Structure formats: C-alpha cells, structure tokens
Amino acid sequence: MQGYSLRFYMHENQRHAGMLLYEWLLEQARQRGIHGGCAFRAIAGYGRHGQLHEAHFFELAGEATVLVEFIAPQEETQALLAWVQAARVPLFWARLPVEFGVSGQA
DSSP: OEEEEEEEEEETTOEETTEEHHHHHHHHHHHTTOOOEEEEEOSEEEOTTOOEEEOOTTSOTTOSEEEEEEEEOHHHHHHHHHHHHHTTOOOEEEEEEEEOOOTTOO
C-alpha cells in the first residue's frame, strides 16, 4: 500500500489537555481510527536551537525528545494533522511518502 509516515517531535515532559503530549496524540489518533502509532524516546539529538540533549543519568528529566509516528493512508494522515493544527498544539512534524504492508501474508 502507498501512504505516509506522519511524525511529530516533542519533549517527553510536554503536556496538553492534562496529559503527556505523546499520550494525548496517540489517544487522539486511536479515536480517529488510525490503526497504529508508536512513541520513541531519543537517546541523543538537537533541535532548532542547537542544544544537544543526551540520555544521561544526570540530565534533567523531561528534556529527551519523543518521536510519535503513524503510518497510514494519505487521507488519515491529513485528517490527523488537520486535527492537531486545529487544536493549536505547537508541534514540529514531518510527513513522508512510504510504501507499507504486512509480511508473510498470502
């Protein structure tokens, strides 16, 4: 199948509507019928300000980046992105064309 990978980037401690933002985003996508999504915690990275964040024991909690990714048909990713923008949630996002499927099926 052809579709899109829709990725959202945030700090692990960001909140929206009383929830951790990555949890809120996964829940919103589930409620809107997107069949799967994952949240990944980065071990290192930097953003637009150039500050390096690494997963060290002594680093302040909540500074690591979390990537939430959905792979779905174009219409579903467009609808989710429109919903997030309408909710006025400030998130960096990327949408990439992908081919996807399930292996091992006849």
